[in-house]
Amino acid sequence: MSFNSEPKLCLPRRTSRAGGAACVRLAARSRVLGLSIVIVSIVGGELVLGARMALASDGEATAAQPPVTPRLISFTNDVLPILTKAGCNAGACHAKAGNGQNGFQLSLLGFEPQDDYVHLVKEGRGRRLFPAAPDQSLLLRKASGRLPHGGGLRLSPDSPGYATLRDWIQQGTANDGDSAPALVALAVDPPRTSLASGQQRQIKAIARYADGSERDVTTLAQYESNDKSMAEVDEAGYAKMLDIPGKVAIMVRFQGKVAVFNASIPLGPKAEISLPVRNFVDELALANLRELGISPSPVCDDATFLRRVTLDIAGRLPTLDEAASFHANNDPRKRERVIDQLLDSPEYADYFANKWTALLKNRRDDVSDITSNFAFYSWVRDGLLANKRYDQFVRELLAASGTVIGNPPVAWYKRVKDPKQQLEDVAQLFLGVRLQCAQCHHHPFERWSQDDYYGMAAFFSQVGRKPTSTRGEELIFHKRGIAGATNVKTGRLLKPAAMSETVPPIAADDDPRLKLADWMNRPENPFFAKALVNRYWKHFLRRGLIEPEDDIRDTNPPTNPELLAALERHFVDSRFDLKALIRVIASSSTYQLSSAPLPSNLADQQNYSRFYPRRLPAEVLLDAIDDLSGARTDFPNLPIGTRAIALPDNSYNNASPFLKVFGRPENESVCECERVQSSSLAQSLHIMNAADIKSKLTTAGGRADRLAKSELPVERRIEELYRAAYSRDPRADELKVALDYLSETRLDAAAKPLDPAAAATENFQDLIWALINTKEFLFNH
Amino acid sequence: MNDSKHVHCSDRCRGPRPFGSNGRRTFLQLGLAGFASLSLPxxxxxxxxxxxxxxxxxxxxxxxxxxxxxxxxxxxxxxxxxxxxxxxxxxxxxxxxxxxxxxxxxxxxxxxxxxxxxxxxxxxxxxxxxxxxxxxxxxxxxxxxxxxxxxxxxxxxxxxxxxxxxxxxxxxxxxxxxxxxxxxxxxxxxxxxxxxxxxxxxxxxxxxxxxxxxxxPNIGISDQREVGRLDRRTTLRQRLDSLERAFDRQGELGALDQFESQALKLMTSPKTRxxxxxxxxxxxxxxxxxxxxxxxxxxxxxxxxxxxxxxxxxxxxxxxxxxxxxxxxxxxxxxxxxxxxxxxxxxxxxxxxxxxxxxxxxxxxxxxxxxxxxxxxxxxxxxxxxxxxxxxxxxxxxxxxxxxxxxxxxxxxxxxxxxxxxxxxxxxxxxxxxxxxxxxxxxxxxxxxxxxxxxxxxxxxxxxxxxxxxxxxxxxxxxxxxxx
The missing domain is CATH 3.40.720 (Alkaline Phosphatase, subunit A)
Structure with a gap:
């Protein structure tokens, strides 16, 4: 097919690397009389179009200066980054994942350049770009707000991004997908630095390409502060440190690559620190404080320690006897001894089984689940009681085969049926990696691709299941065959690969899940030990060294990397001994610091310069109220006296509105965040006046009843209350307030004074009510 | 029960756009806010x-x-x-x-x-x-x-x-x-x-x-004796609540107090009743x-x-x-x-x-x-x-x-x-x-x-x-x- 070239013709053509754009500019007063589009040629299966325009012009069309060859704009490396930076391919806008507003779909954050080329250039009947008059392209008219655009102004006509897009369109919308040098790395300059609070600085982003070239992409990269209360960053990469000391990271993203700018914000000059160093935890935590110039609060007193550690290890308040004997004990190592005693107690197993069964979704969806709920709970609890090695625990769970009765961890496969869900849960819970995003697209903040996702899924591809004669029960087995999973995007069948690491070939008879377990517990595994120690650190110190605790990624660095690494090493060296890990954390001075801040560490929120108090979890709080009031909560179909921390599954939340309202999880998520620890109106209403709380206070034989009738001096009775609630004696002022209150007379409904016995009962109920509602009771501090 | 597998039409309402052309999505200018939940401001x-x-x-x-x-x-x-x-x-x-x-x-x-x-x-x-x-x-x-x-x-x-x-x-x-x-x-x-x-x-x-x-239940309690008792209890609680509060940078304790006072009002205020x-x-x-x-x-x-x-x-x-x-x-x-x-x-x-x-x-x-x-x-x-x-x-x-x-x-x-x-x-x-x-x-x-x-x-x-x-x-x- 020939093309009749005329002088007054603008010819949009595919530009080649060699040639420049041959374009003709039209005189301002030109009028278009007619336009015809013809196929010029077929190149590599693609149509190349030419436009023929008939023009009437008062002047002459001026030819563009062909000798001046403008830089060729790269679709992949110039155009797409502009679209990403302008937010065009964000989830709410034109990302395909979000279904693309008004039919214009781009791959999420530009992760699929070749798809995007088609979306941009070919779809919509090619109407989005208009090489004949680039400024008239729908893309540019919408983005610059010249046409009504739901997304508003994204690129002003005088911006460099606009100019680049226009030039690319003018150059013929070339697709350099295969020839464009691939982006291999992103670097930030500087990668790490120390900045004073209030200080500002520019971060530079540098892209490195496969051809060895480097390019400053500071204006095209995207920036996000990991903790917006510590550092702010604007879209040009200009960062400002705020007034909270510690380490903060700013994530820099560019075309699927990520890099991190680490800033350390010291509070002041080098700090004076004279805390006893109990173990490596203190060495490293204190080194960090020294570096940041933050002084730690002193070590807490015995009463606070005993209450804290008993709540954290055994999920309960210390008993009166425990408190008394601890106070009386003069052994300088008595704190370590208490930790050991608690770790040996059955409540330790109860409490941590409660934690793990929630994360492992031990959920009652149907009454018939009860067998597997109980069996699974017992399996977890027995393992903790016997201090089963953590890697063994995970291996038994991961590779569980058989029936629930014969092998209780099978219950996990009974509940988590979808192989994708299995891999996601395993990755998040045991590796601390949230892979969900990578099911449908490249992880936006990480290196994980869809291949990595389906490579993990392949480990679970041979899980067979068949019904047994028992209703609701399934037999889980290894289905003989070569494991593999198909990447839904590429259609490629992938062999098992553990977080992108290939594993040796797995024979058809071998259960791939065991190979995954093998990979996990190798000492050099970068995820397995880290995820667990970080999770346990958070259990004891409220804030994970990486936060959220199950979102471990290069772009979310720990606040104290040395400490995290040392904890990992310790855990691996101890052969994954959970009790040993707890021992080393709980016996450190760092764990034992007072929660009362010093003026010099008030601003600290992440360096453990003091203990960060946290509200008691729902189960612990309910048990604590029972202990203090001398009442008991009964749960259906469980032995009388079963405590809330020992409940095997979520079904008891329905029987206890208290547990529900105070946020006991329904065991639906692998994330600890399902447990709600924040306060609410419903909680206040409940704890202040709900029927179950009222009946606990008034229960016959309960503490109020008993103390009101007691012959002991009132001071002794108040002491008992304080010891039961806070494991300490009342201070003089508190004693006076309580004594005064207890001596007040009370009136009955007819405004006549109550008899002293009835008044005493009421007053003790009120006092217990008041203690329950204090922060000192509600919080572990 | 009727299933809906024959449904095939567009699920969008047609008609004029509810929003003007500016303002919408300007939140994206906050860098990566497209991935963040809406900020308070x-x-x-x-x-x-x-x-x-x-x-x-x-x-x-x-x-x-x-x-x-x-x-x-x-x-x-x-x-x-x-x-x-x-x-x-x-x-x-x-x-x-x-x-x-x-x-x-x-x-x-x-x-x-x-x-x-x-x-x-x-x-x-x-x-x-x-x-x-x-x-x-x-x-x-x-x-x-x-x-x-x-x-x-x-x-x-x-x-x-x-x-x-x-x-x-x-x-x-x-x-x-x-x-x-x-x-x-x-x-x-x-x-x-x-x-x-x-x-x-x-x-x-x-x-x-x-x-x-x-x-x-529990709303606008009309029994004055019960109301009085709740007030008394709350006052006693306040007098005994001595936990060092300086740590409360995230406002947890403050929130708790406000919820308590809202709950108390809900329970005792004649207005809520x-x-x-x-x-x-x-x-x-x-x-x-x-x-x-x-x-x-x-x-x-x-x-x-x-x-x-x-x-x-x-x-x-x-x-x-x-x-x-x-x-x-x-x-x-x-x-x-x-x-x-x-x-x-x-x-x-x-x-x-x-x-x-x-x-x-x-x-x-x-x-x-x-x-x-x-x-x-x-x-x-x-x-x-x-x-x-x-x-x-x-x-x-x-x-x-x-x-x-x-x-x-x-x-x-x-x-x-x-x-x-x-x-x-x-x-x-x-x-x-x-x-x-x-x-x-x-x-x-x-x-x-x-x-x-x-x-x-x-x-x-x-x-x-x-x-x-x-x-x-x-x-x-x-x-x-x-x-x-």
Missing amino acids: GMLRLRTMAAESANSAGQPVAEKTAVIMVWKPGGCSHIDTYDPKPDATSDYRGPFSTIATQVPGMHFSELLPMQARIAEKFTVLRSMRQTAGGHPAGSMQMLSGDPDTRDKPKPRFPDWMTVTNFLRSQSGPRTNPLPLYTGINPPLEYNGPAYLGDAYSPFTVNGDPNAPTFSV EAFDLSQEDPRTRDRYGRNAWGQQLLMARRLIEAGVEVLTTSLSGPLCGRVGNWDDHAVNQHVFDALRFRAQAYDQAVSALIEDVVERGLDKRVLVVVTGEFGRTPKIEYSPSTGEGNASAPAGTVQPGRDHWPRAFSNLWAGGGIATGRCVGATDKRGEDPIERICSAGDFLATIYHHLGIDAANTFIKDFNGRPTPVVDHGRPIAELIA
Whole structure:
């Protein structure tokens, strides 16, 4: 097919690397009389179009200066980054994942350049770009707000991004997908630095390409502060440190690559620190404080320690006897001894089984689940009681085969049926990696691709299941065959690969899940030990060294990397001994610091310069109220006296509105965040006046009843209350307030004074009510 | 049960764009905020915008916008109520005749004479459609926007009520002791807070507010001795509460104190008691709503909204519905036409009274009233033997007419909210089987409600348990005719 070239013709053509754009500019007063589009040629299966325009012009069309060859704009490396930076391919806008507003779909954050080329250039009947008059392209008219655009102004006509897009369109919308040098790395300059609070600085982003070239992409990269209360960053990469000391990271993203700018914000000059160093935890935590110039609060007193550690290890308040004997004990190592005693107690197993069964979704969806709920709970609890090695625990769970009765961890496969869900849960819970995003697209903040996702899924591809004669029960087995999973995007069948690491070939008879377990517990595994120690650190110190605790990624660095690494090493060296890990954390001075801040560490929120108090979890709080009031909560179909921390599954939340309202999880998520620890109106209403709380206070034989009738001096009775609630004696002022209150007379409904016995009962109920509602009771501090 | 596999039309409402060309999505300029949930200042700005848009009359809008949702659990037959098809054959149209309404050209079935007389005061949307045929999935589509068509025991996404509660609670505890989100016999079975947590569930009032013994436990305690004791206890607590507070940088303790004081007010303040106390109403007003559970529920809804509740839901269920206590009029459950007739009077009276009252009391800008169920019912009548005798149901074994689930087309009613009223929007085909114009999806339904509440549904994300920013409405736009 020939093309009749005329002088007054603008010819949009595919530009080649060699040639420049041959374009003709039209005189301002030109009028278009007619336009015809013809196929010029077929190149590599693609149509190349030419436009023929008939023009009437008062002047002459001026030819563009062909000798001046403008830089060729790269679709992949110039155009797409502009679209990403302008937010065009964000989830709410034109990302395909979000279904693309008004039919214009781009791959999420530009992760699929070749798809995007088609979306941009070919779809919509090619109407989005208009090489004949680039400024008239729908893309540019919408983005610059010249046409009504739901997304508003994204690129002003005088911006460099606009100019680049226009030039690319003018150059013929070339697709350099295969020839464009691939982006291999992103670097930030500087990668790490120390900045004073209030200080500002520019971060530079540098892209490195496969051809060895480097390019400053500071204006095209995207920036996000990991903790917006510590550092702010604007879209040009200009960062400002705020007034909270510690380490903060700013994530820099560019075309699927990520890099991190680490800033350390010291509070002041080098700090004076004279805390006893109990173990490596203190060495490293204190080194960090020294570096940041933050002084730690002193070590807490015995009463606070005993209450804290008993709540954290055994999920309960210390008993009166425990408190008394601890106070009386003069052994300088008595704190370590208490930790050991608690770790040996059955409540330790109860409490941590409660934690793990929630994360492992031990959920009652149907009454018939009860067998597997109980069996699974017992399996977890027995393992903790016997201090089963953590890697063994995970291996038994991961590779569980058989029936629930014969092998209780099978219950996990009974509940988590979808192989994708299995891999996601395993990755998040045991590796601390949230892979969900990578099911449908490249992880936006990480290196994980869809291949990595389906490579993990392949480990679970041979899980067979068949019904047994028992209703609701399934037999889980290894289905003989070569494991593999198909990447839904590429259609490629992938062999098992553990977080992108290939594993040796797995024979058809071998259960791939065991190979995954093998990979996990190798000492050099970068995820397995880290995820667990970080999770346990958070259990004891409220804030994970990486936060959220199950979102471990290069772009979310720990606040104290040395400490995290040392904890990992310790855990691996101890052969994954959970009790040993707890021992080393709980016996450190760092764990034992007072929660009362010093003026010099008030601003600290992440360096453990003091203990960060946290509200008691729902189960612990309910048990604590029972202990203090001398009442008991009964749960259906469980032995009388079963405590809330020992409940095997979520079904008891329905029987206890208290547990529900105070946020006991329904065991639906692998994330600890399902447990709600924040306060609410419903909680206040409940704890202040709900029927179950009222009946606990008034229960016959309960503490109020008993103390009101007691012959002991009132001071002794108040002491008992304080010891039961806070494991300490009342201070003089508190004693006076309580004594005064207890001596007040009370009136009955007819405004006549109550008899002293009835008044005493009421007053003790009120006092217990008041203690329950204090922060000192509600919080572990 | 009818599935919806034949649904193929566009699920977007057509019509003018609800938003102007600027302002929307400017949040993206905050760098990566496309992946973050809406920040507090952003929300406050949206709220201000909402207040301004509700302020067409020129008065300052001090109070926040609010929504009353009247829920018809089980699904109401659209053909027998708001979208009659008198020209359809007898196996479709049913026994009810049609009546003219105050709006020329708009007809209702004879079951709704009172609403017909005030039709200038509301708008009927006749082209509602979702894609789930079961009660759980249908409710989850309508209330939480979950596109899943399969039934599941619990919602994956939070419903619009808890989302609103969550978003509006970000600015800290309320000064008004009445809970932001209150339900009077509310829908709770197939909806809830999902990953937002139970703290955002409604404060729930159960029972029949028409019953002489009705009272709300724990609210506005009238026993002065009990009130005195609560005050005493709280004072004692304050005197003994000695925990060092300096650590409280995140405001946890402060929040706890504020919730405690809100709870105390809720429990002891005569004002909160009054908000729930229908005896404070003129007896004629109570009569106007109907002296039955539904009438008094809607009256209480209006009282609470006036007193500062911002999200109020109430289900029209129970004995007034017929044998099975809801609108699920399969032949096996109850005789569909007897059941509709059985409940029509109470329904018509209560809904028309609420709409008129909202208008008369000047709440019609601030308060949006939505009346809907999870779906409509099959236009074609089916006959099956009854499974039991009762109100509106013949003895077991007697063949009686019924209508099954129909998510493909149904109607709902909109009033207040500053919207243009006195019209119907959308239309279904000659048998009421599918919408033929202005098809509106569950997402559109939700986006419309959010719009009134000042929540830009297209750009508001909340992180789920995995930290994934999840849009509060996945695909949906405010229905242009139903927003101010």
